[in-house]
Amino acid sequence: MPATRIRLGASSTAIMLLCLAAFAITACSGGGAARKRDADGRIIPTLAEQDPVGTLYAKSISDAARGECDDRTLDVLTCFSYRGHGYEGAQTALGQCLIATGSNSEGLVWINRAAGAGWADAQKLLAQLYLAGDVTPRDGVQAAKWAKLYTRNPSLLSLGVQPDRNFTLAFEGEITTGENAEADRQVAAWSPRYWVPTTQVDQNVKRSCEVEGRRPPRTRQDVPLITVPDVY
Known part of the structure; x- marks a missing residue:
């Protein structure tokens, strides 16, 4: 397979930063008075705060469907796609973006993988x-x-x-x-046949996406901390 957008040297860091940025934006936006609270007065986390990785996944696929295929979207979709079975939605979206940006043959490879699954x-x-x-x-x-x-x-x-x-x-x-x-x-x-990374290039790209999630800094006393799950 052709080298898959191996601009991925910084993509793992970019994905983690995007996840943390999602936390910061959702935790700090709107002010405490605008946030929903539970019976004890504690702020109820938003869906993005509860599942930043899932939110990033859904947003990237949505961006691809709208033809918004910038480098960030391509990097995020590439990392999700290399997780293999269960991420065929990302593989399809990655294929669409690659075709939209002129990499037709590579895009068809990913769409075929998802279709084959x-x-x-x-x-x-x-x-x-x-x-x-x-x-x-x-x-x-x-x-x-x-x-x-x-x-x-x-x-x-x-x-x-x-x-x-x-x-x-x-x-x-x-x-x-x-x-x-x-x-x-x-x-x-x-x-159906489920694609998994097998070649050395595949493994190298997959490893480049393996980063551990970290907790965001605590910005408000009354905002509960939520541990970011391992992104990859």
């Missing part, structure tokens, strides 16, 4: 990319395969989620009978 959004995106043929050469078989896997994705069906009608309409008349038959064959043989 069964992540519905990645499967849908891959189908669209193979059908359009802009980011990667058009491939009707792969487009139909990932479209079928997306529309039959058990994680969506279990929630009663129906595929986007505009998505299904885009495939009408675009796939030949032969392509459709081959796609059916590949879908029948498909099973």
Whole structure:
């Protein structure tokens, strides 16, 4: 795999600082009177204070969905993506950002990893990319395969989620009978595969993201301290 944005020398520090900054902002903003308190008068921590890492994860994916793919977002998504199975959302978002910033082949690698693990959004995106043929050469078989896997994705069906009608309409008349038959064959043989870092480069990038969380400084007497969990 190509070297994955190895601007990561400072990314682990950046992520930790972002987590701590989230604490500082949420703990100090609004003043004590504006914060909710419990029956004993103690300030109730916000969701961001209770789970700064989760908040950072969600914000980075949301930023990627809006096309806000600056270096910070790329670094954060890269570190989460290298955690492997369970972080397919970050892998999909990283792939989107890489494509948005011109690294098409590397972006497709990450989207394929997430789609191969069964992540519905990645499967849908891959189908669209193979059908359009802009980011990667058009491939009707792969487009139909990932479209079928997306529309039959058990994680969506279990929630009663129906595929986007505009998505299904885009495939009408675009796939030949032969392509459709081959796609059916590949879908029948498909099973999820979960990516884990294996190469030396993978391990080096993963280690560069391994930092221990620290407690933020206590800024107010009445703001309870919350230990930041290990980020990686």
